[in-house]
Amino acid sequence: MIQSSRTPNGYREYRDEMVQLVGLIGTAKRLGFSLAEVGDHLPALWATAEPDAAVAALLREKVRVIDARITDLGRLRDDLLARLDMICPLQRAARQRTHGLSSHLP
Structure with a gap:
């Protein structure tokens, strides 16, 4: 090109x-x-005969994609923060093995 x-x-x-x-x-x-x-x-x-309008449309679409990604990242962040206080499933399974309980996770 x-x-x-x-x-x-x-x-x-x-x-x-x-x-x-x-x-x-x-x-x-x-x-x-x-x-x-x-x-x-x-x-x-x-x-295009109207490059300003075409570029503006592309920029608006890029902002829409970025906003959607920010929303997704916010949800991921919230999920990660919520899991900070949870017991790790691997630790739970280790406790069950130690105490002779079933190793199936709930």
Whole structure:
């Protein structure tokens, strides 16, 4: 996708659009987009007549994904905190073996 030409001395020469494209990819990476996501969306963004609206839609979707992940992580955190005061099932099984009780966990 990134194209260049060579000068007579062998240096690569990039068109201004290609330099802009590399900058866009770097910005997208810093904003949490994977290279796969960039690759999936970039051709359409590059070709659209309304890039501002298209980028805004992608950013809104990324925020939605991040919010969902934050919610999931909050639930995971709460679950972990709730388990701090519980007896470990492995310890319970060891106690049962020591006292000759059934080793089936409830």
